[in-house]
Amino acid sequence: MSLRLKRAVKILHTLGAVGLMGAIAANMVLAVNAPAGLAELAAMRQGMLMVCKWLLLPSLALVLLSGLIAMIVHKPYLHQGWVLLKAVLGLGMFEGTLATVQSQATRAASMSARLAEGTGDPAVMEKILSSEWGGMWTIMVLSIANVVIAIWRPKLGIPP
Secondary structure (H helix, E strand, O other): OOHHHHHHHHHHHHHHHHHHHHHHHHHHHHHHOOOOOHHHHHHHHHHHHHHHHHHHHHHHHHHHHHHHHHHHHOHHHHHOHHHHHHHHHHHHHHHHHHHHHHHHHHHHHHHHHHHHHOOOOHHHHHHHHHHHHHHHHHHHHHHHHHHHHHHHOOOOOOOO
16 A cells, blocks of 8 residues: 555544544533523434534544555555454444434434424433433443554454
8 A cells, every 4th residue: 555545544534533523522512511491402402413414424434434445455454453453343333323323313303303392202302312322422432442442553463
């Protein structure tokens, strides 16, 4: 792999990670500072959904694709345990982001709109928010773990 291509893939991977962690952090800050009014809450939840749609999901795709490209074009990575560990954690992040963060953001936006209209169920909203928080913390921890592994590069070698 040429040096320019290596650098480009690394830059894309890093930018994707920054976007992903920034989107999660932004949604955490918004959730903690949720307004008391139902109409305002519905608007904020719609904003959180847009953060997922326009920042979180594209960043996740960029991280996963650039990581896979790096593995394909730089053959020594295939024998590095830390790279394979990051790949496994990346699959967990993919599933967790789609199954909890994105899906619960969608459900929360919908339920908050219904609450503002007077037809929503506060108990259901509470369950959605609990699941969403668990998902956001899980993805944030996995993201931090991936950054630490990339910097530390522990010797988890796989024989050629």
